[in-house]
Amino acid sequence: MTFRKPLIECRDLTFRYPGEEHFILKDLTCTIDEGEFLAIIGGNGSGKSTLCKAFNGLIPHFYVGDYMGQVKLDGVCTATTDVATLSQSIGYVYQDFQNQLLRPTAIEDACFMPLNYGLDDYKERGLWALEVTGLLDVQDEFIWRLSGGQQHLLALASAIAMRPKLLVIDEPIAQLDPHHAEQIYEVLKKLHTDYGITIIVIEHHTDFIANYCSHVMLLDEGKVLWKKETVGALNCVEDLLARNIFPPQVTQIAHSLQLAQPYPVTLQQAIQTFKTSPWKQQPTVHHLPTQSTPMVQLNNIELVYNQRQANNKLVLQNISLKLCQHEHIALVGNNGAGKSTLLKVIAGIVRPTSGQMYIREQLITKAAPEKLAQDVGFIFQNPEEMFIEDSVRKEISFYLKSRKVDNYEIHVDELLKTFELVDIQDQDARLLSGGQQRRVSLAIGAAMRPKILLLDEPTANLDIATKQHVLTLLKELKKYVQTIVIATHDMELVAEWSSRVVVLSNGRILADDTSERIFQNHSIMAAGHISAPQIVQLTTALEVPYCASVSLFIAGYLQQSERGVHVGMG
Amino acid sequence: MEWVKKLENKLSLEYIKQELLRTAFSTEKSFFTQLDPRILLAWYSYFAIVPWFIYEHVTLVGYLLFMILLTIIARVSPLILTVLSIGLAGEILLLGFIALFFGGDLSIVAPMFWLSIKLAVISLASVTVFSSINPEKFSDALLRFGVPAQFSFSVAYAYRILPTLLEEFQQIILSYRLRGLAPSKNGVLYFRKIYYYIMILIKSFYPLILNSAKRSRTTVEALEIKGFSYAAKDKRVLKMKTSYLQTSQMDWLFLLLTVCYVVIVHGLQLIF
Numbered sequence: 001m002t003f004r005k006p007l008i009e010c011r012d013l014t015f016r017y018p019g020e021e022h023f024i025l026k027d028l029t030c031t032i033d034e035g036e037f038l039a040i041i042g043g044n045g046s047g048k049s050t051l052c053k054a055f056n057g058l059i060p061h062f063y064v065g066d067y068m069g070q071v072k073l074d075g076v077c078t079a080t081t082d083v084a085t086l087s088q089s090i091g092y093v094y095q096d097f098q099n100q101l102l103r104p105t106a107i108e109d110a111c112f113m114p115l116n117y118g119l120d121d122y123k124e125r126g127l128w129a130l131e132v133t134g135l136l137d138v139q140d141e142f143i144w145r146l147s148g149g150q151q152h153l154l155a156l157a158s159a160i161a162m163r164p165k166l167l168v169i170d171e172p173i174a175q176l177d178p179h180h181a182e183q184i185y186e187v188l189k190k191l192h193t194d195y196g197i198t199i200i201v202i203e204h205h206t207d208f209i210a211n212y213c214s215h216v217m218l219l220d221e222g223k224v225l226w227k228k229e230t231v232g233a234l235n236c237v238e239d240l241l242a243r244n245i246f247p248p249q250v251t252q253i254a255h256s257l258q259l260a261q262p263y264p265v266t267l268q269q270a271i272q273t274f275k276t277s278p279w280k281q282q283p284t285v286h287h288l289p290t291q292s293t294p295m296v297q298l299n300n301i302e303l304v305y306n307q308r309q310a311n312n313k314l315v316l317q318n319i320s321l322k323l324c325q326h327e328h329i330a331l332v333g334n335n336g337a338g339k340s341t342l343l344k345v346i347a348g349i350v351r352p353t354s355g356q357m358y359i360r361e362q363l364i365t366k367a368a369p370e371k372l373a374q375d376v377g378f379i380f381q382n383p384e385e386m387f388i389e390d391s392v393r394k395e396i397s398f399y400l401k402s403r404k405v406d407n408y409e410i411h412v413d414e415l416l417k418t419f420e421l422v423d424i425q426d427q428d429a430r431l432l433s434g435g436q437q438r439r440v441s442l443a444i445g446a447a448m449r450p451k452i453l454l455l456d457e458p459t460a461n462l463d464i465a466t467k468q469h470v471l472t473l474l475k476e477l478k479k480y481v482q483t484i485v486i487a488t489h490d491m492e493l494v495a496e497w498s499s500r501v502v503v504l505s506n507g508r509i510l511a512d513d514t515s516e517r518i519f520q521n522h523s524i525m526a527a528g529h530i531s532a533p534q535i536v537q538l539t540t541a542l543e544v545p546y547c548a549s550v551s552l553f554i555a556g557y558l559q560q561s562e563r564g565v566h567v568g569m570g
Numbered sequence: 571m572e573w574v575k576k577l578e579n580k581l582s583l584e585y586i587k588q589e590l591l592r593t594a595f596s597t598e599k600s601f602f603t604q605l606d607p608r609i610l611l612a613w614y615s616y617f618a619i620v621p622w623f624i625y626e627h628v629t630l631v632g633y634l635l636f637m638i639l640l641t642i643i644a645r646v647s648p649l650i651l652t653v654l655s656i657g658l659a660g661e662i663l664l665l666g667f668i669a670l671f672f673g674g675d676l677s678i679v680a681p682m683f684w685l686s687i688k689l690a691v692i693s694l695a696s697v698t699v700f701s702s703i704n705p706e707k708f709s710d711a712l713l714r715f716g717v718p719a720q721f722s723f724s725v726a727y728a729y730r731i732l733p734t735l736l737e738e739f740q741q742i743i744l745s746y747r748l749r750g751l752a753p754s755k756n757g758v759l760y761f762r763k764i765y766y767y768i769m770i771l772i773k774s775f776y777p778l779i780l781n782s783a784k785r786s787r788t789t790v791e792a793l794e795i796k797g798f799s800y801a802a803k804d805k806r807v808l809k810m811k812t813s814y815l816q817t818s819q820m821d822w823l824f825l826l827l828t829v830c831y832v833v834i835v836h837g838l839q840l841i842f
Contacts, residue, residue, distance in 0.1 A: 058791055084800040092795055099785045100792035104595065104706060104730055115811060116801035122810070142595065144733040158796070349744060369744070370752040378748055384784075385741040388749075388777050399749040430780055448749065 004033040007166055007198055008055055013069035014222075015050060015059060024050045026222035027069070034165070037192050037199045039209045039230075042219035043243040044433070044463060048202045049095070051219065052168045054078065055200075057086040074165060088117060091159030095170040095202075095461075097152050106130065106146065107139040110157045117162070129157040132195075133187055149180040149335045153187070160191060167191065168200045173208065174461045177334045177489040179529035181205075185212050204463050207248045207534055210234055210265040218243070234265045244465030249534040252550050257557065267534055271541045279544050279560040286546075288500060288514055294322040294358075295452050295483045296346060296376075301355035303341060303507075315341050316352070316507045323452065323483050330494040330515070331487040333504035334529035339487035340381070342504065343454045346485070348372035359452070373399075377450030377481070381457040383441040384430055392416075392432075392440050393425040396447045412447065418476060419443040435466035442473055446480045453481040459490045471497060492533045495519070495548040503528040516546045583743065587736045589649040593701045594729055602644050602702030607711035609821040610699050613828060617695035621688050628842050630687050632835030637694035644698045654693055662686050705729035710812045719802040727789075731782070738781055742774045 013028040024047045032038055040048050053059045057078040060067040071078045074089050094100050103109040111126030119125065130136050133153040138146060146154065152172070159167060172188070173181035185208055191197045203209055209216060209230060216233035218225045220243060226233070234240070234247050237255040246252065247263075250270035254263035264270040303316040316338050323329060323346075331339045344350040345357070348369045357364055359375050380386050389395045396415055400408035416422045419439045424432060429440045438458065445453050458474065459467045467490070474497060477484060488494060494501060494515050501518050503511040511524045518524060519532035520540060532540070539547050547553040596603050602610065617633075624630055641651070662682055669678045703711075709726035713719065747770065753762040793799070801807040 056795060058795070062791060062794065083794045084797045087795040087797055094788050094792070096785070096788050098734070099788035100796075102727065102730065102789070102792060102796065104704075104726075108706070113796045116797035116807065118801070118804055118807040118810065120810075142597075142733075144737070347748070349748075368752060369747050370750060373748050380741065380745075382741075384781055385738065386745050388742060388745050388773070402749065402751045428780075430784065444749070 004035060006031045007034050007074055008032040009070075009072040010051075010054070011070045013051075013054060013071060014067070015054065016066040017050075017063060018065050020065075023066075024222055025054070028219075028223055030217065030224045030227065032166075032198070032200065034198055035196065037188075037201075037212060037214040038227075039201050039203045039213040039216045040219060041202075041204060041206075041209070041216060041240075041245055043245065043465075044435075046219040046243070047222045048219055049170055052092070052170065052200065052202065055166070055168060056090045056092055057081065057083045087113075087164075088162055089165045091162065091164040091167040093152075093155050093159050093167075093169040093172070095174065097155035100155055101143050101151060101158070104142055105139070106135055106141055106143060106154055106157075109143060109154060110135075110139075110161050113158060113161050122161075125161045125163070126157075129161040132160065132190065133157040134183075147336050149176055149183070152176065152180075152184065156184070156187065160197070163195070164197065166198045166200065168202075170202045171461075172201055172203070173205060175457075177529060178491060178531045179334050181208070188212065204245060206234060206240075206246060206251075207266075210248050210251075218245075231262055231265055235262050237263070244463070246464045249550050250538060253535075253538075253553055253557075256550070256554050267537055267541075270534075270538055274538070274542055277542070277557070277561070279542070279557050281544055281556075281560055286514055286516055291322060291324045292326065294324050295360060296323040297321070297358040297361075298346070299356045299358075301342075301345060301352045301357065303345065303350065304353045314507055316345065319355070319507075319509060321502065321509065321512070323485065325482050326499075327483055328478070328497060328499045329483070329485045330498035330501045331485060331504060332489070332491075332494060332501060332528065332530050333510070335489075337504040337528070338507040339504055340456050341507075343378065343456055343485065343487055346452070347376050347378040347454055349378070373448065373450070375451050377445045377448040377453045379441050379445045379453070379455045379458065381460060383437040386441050386444060387429045387437075390428050391426050392421055392429050395429055395440060396421075396443050399444070399448045415443045415447055418446075419473060434461055435463075435469065438462060438466070438470055439473065442470070442477065446477060450481060452483045452485070453477065455484070455486045457488055457490075458486060459488065459493055467493075491519075491530065491536075492549075495533050495536055503530065505529075515548065520546075583740050586649065587733075587740065589647045590736065591733055593647050593650055594705065594732055596702055596704045598645060600643060600645050600702060602640075602698065603704070604820065605702075605824060606815060606817045606821045607703045607707040608714060608815065609817060609825060610703055611708075611711055611715075613825065614695060614699040618692055621691045624688070625684075626839045627684065628839045629835050630684065630691065632831075632838065633691045634687055634694075636831055636835075637691050637698070640698050641694050644702050646697050646701050650697055650701070654697065658686055658690060658693070661689070707815070710815060713808055714812050714815060719808070723798070734785075735778065735782060739774060739778055742777050742781075743770055746770045746774060 008031065010028055010030045013025050014023055015025040016023045028051065040051065042048050050059065053063070054071050055073060055078070060079055061083050067079070073086055076086065078086060101109050103112050107126055107130065110129045111122045114122035114125040127136070130139055133156055135150065135153055135157060138150060143151060143154065156169070172184050176184065188199055188201070189212055192199050201213070213230050215227060216230055217227040218233070218239065225239065234251055237247050237251060240247050247255070248265055250267060251263045251265050254270070254273065259273065264273045298319055298321045301316055301319040302314065305315050319342065331342065333339055341350060345352050348364070348367055351366070359372070364372060387395060389398060393412065393416070397408060397412045400411060405411070416425050419442060421439060421443060424436060429437060432440065442458070445455070459470055462470060471493065486493070486498070498515055501513060501515045502509060503518060503524060505528045510528050511518055511521070519536045525531060535547055535550055535553055539545065539553065545556060547556060592598065621630070621633060665682055666678065705726050709722040712722040712725065750770070753766050756763050
């Protein structure tokens with residue numbers, strides 16, 4: 001065994017934010033060694049981000065709260081050294097990474113840090129960072145012209161340009177499609193293995209933890225509950241579930257079926273485990289049911305951006321689509337495939353360059369958004385952009401009030417109850433947590449009582465437990481709305497919720513079918529940069545009937561194995 | 571009122587955003603973008619101040635012609651020019667109206683006209699210079715002039731968040747529009763509609779400011795962890811940062827031509 005040098009040493013770290021009653025960190029002690037690829041997990045408010053901010057000295061230098069104990073970064077005490085000095089050996093990527101990009105172009109942002117520290121080779125370092133993250137092609141591009149995924153990679157590039165010993169990333173893949181998420185983790189893996197950078201991620205996607213991380217540290221109420229190697233950590237299923245952290249789907253299945261430990265944590269291991277299972281059944285394939293009356297009909301919609309300029313771009317081409325009553329449609333495809341744009345066209349926010357659009361057989365290609373809003377509701381990806389009032393209650397009543405709906409207060413009360421917002425109805429929605437904000441935005445959508453509701457990434461940036469909650473609320477929404485369209489990267493949501501999936505790629509419709517059929521078509525998934533949820537991949541590999549969720553798999557498995565027993569006995 | 575519809579189509583928020591960004595970041599190459607920003611700033615400091623003290627008509631007209639030529643060379647956005655001319659015309663009308671109201675007569679028209687020419691010269695000079703210097707160069711030029719790093723950085727950063735703010739502003743306006751109710755009739759001279767849009771614009775500022783205030787927390791921290799305060803103390807870093815600023819023959823030629831032109835214009839004034 002090789003001796004490893006500790007990079008971070010925390011002893012009895014205790015911290016409380018000013019004005020708060022509770023200590024967010026309590027006597028926390030931990031050691032993080034050089035060469036680890038560590039995932040920090042924990043429920044909401046367990047102190048994950050706070051702990052990471054103590055590593056680079058932002059706490060106690062920038063957050064003046066009650067601070068006790070000691071943190072050493074590479075042997076240096078963080079309380080007595082200033083942040084700028086500490087930052088030379090620790091890179092930090094925020095969850096709201098857009099706000100940490102400070103310079104107008106990619107290359108300038110990548111060089112910013114080494115330049116500030118007066119390193120003569122700052123240009124080379126910036127270029128190296130862009131090369132590692134795969135951004136060399138866009139080095140002269142203005143940052144606001146980069147896609148979300150590229151901006152995230154750039155924030156990462158800027159943080160590693162100093163070649164720090166340690167890199168901390170807060171929720172690296174919360175806003176990315178599966179393809180880009182993998183790309184980020186591949187970059188992290190390269191930094192870890194090829195360049196020897198120690199990496200800490202705050203993460204709740206346990207399937208990524210299983211594939212990439214070496215260690216897992218579980219925080220609970222400001223303390224380290226344990227720190228283990230990944231397989232052992234993900235096998236503590238009860239510890240995780242108790243804190244609303246969901247282990248990989250295959251691990252959940254193995255746990256529910258009470259298989260022998262260690263449970264499988266990756267798909268490959270699961271296939272090995274279940275290969276000898278008694279479940280043998282021919283899969284049957286379900287097709288799209290015949291369509292009812294169309295609510296929305298799009299004929300040959302095309303959209304060109306920057307018409308006046310030479311670098312114009314076809315964002316949507318040849319889109320013909322019928323969206324019908326009682327359909328729950330998931331719009332999928334990689335970042336930049338045109339999903340959001342298509343939603344905006346249906347909502348009347350963006351006007352198509354050519355083509356016709358009908359809502360309930362009325363041609364409305366040129367109607368103003370205000371008029372369309374009576375039929376079509378639109379919920380933005382970022383809830384904050386929907387907040388225009390100073391309390392939750394006012395946000396929800398805005399639409400009803402402006403249209404002078406009778407007795408709207410009763411309706412608002414009902415919505416507040418459905419979306420569990422009664423206790424926070426007088427607070428400013430901007431100051432709520434991510435999950436609460438999302439609930440407010442869904443309630444705003446429901447209050448508009450549209451016939452068609454469009455949602456852009458309703459589960460982005462949410463932890464898995466909150467996501468499950470949003471999923472039940474989405475089912476709740478079906479009461480109020482006839483047709484729902486969701487643009488999403490979240491394939492578990494697609495599998496569990498949608499009745500129909502439309503795959504977009506480069507502004508064209510690539511496929512339009514049930515999730516079941518799409519997840520079994522490898523060429524479409526590759527072309528659309530999507531990947532099936534782990535559970536679906538498992539059923540495909542085992543050649544058993546399609547299961548959209550863990551519980552369906554367990555039910556099918558138990559049923560079959562019982563029958564198998566009976567057959568065996570007979 | 572077909573033209574109103576046409577105007578509405580052309581003057582979308584998206585168009586305004588694009589034009590503003592194009593102006594602010596000087597994305598297109600022109601003669602001026604190749605000049606050293608320090609030279610441009612020095613040049614500008616003459617044309618921003620001196621015209622105030624010139625009363626000779628021939629000189630003013632000469633200056634104006636020069637500025638019009640430069641505006642054409644700099645390819646200033648038509649949107650900016652339109653806003654500028656509306657501003658100038660409005661100013662003349664307003665002052666004229668006030669003068670008439672307080673018992674003046676038409677004799678004020680001539681002095682008003684010359685004042686406007688003066689303003690036009692100064693505004694065109696500003697537009698030409700600032701749509702040709704990109705924010706980075708501007709802030710680096712300020713650094714070289716000895717302005718504190720904090721100030722010059724805030725100039726650059728203000729430009730940096732401009733697109734983000736515009737984007738956010740656009741989204742918030744959209745939220746109002748999607749959930750509000752536009753007047754069903756246009757009203758006299760589109761009055762109702764204009765009133766509705768103006769109210770939205772005003773109301774949108776409150777959410778915009780709150781949202782940006784929330785963002786700035788991360789930005790301030792990011793500045794610190796990227797070692798900005800470290801650099802601000804270090805003279806050597808300042809040199810490294812701005813070492814690319816170098817004057818070329820073209821800069822001096824431009825200054826020389828300007829000086830010649832100014833001398834000729836003032837000379838003509840003496841002859842007439």
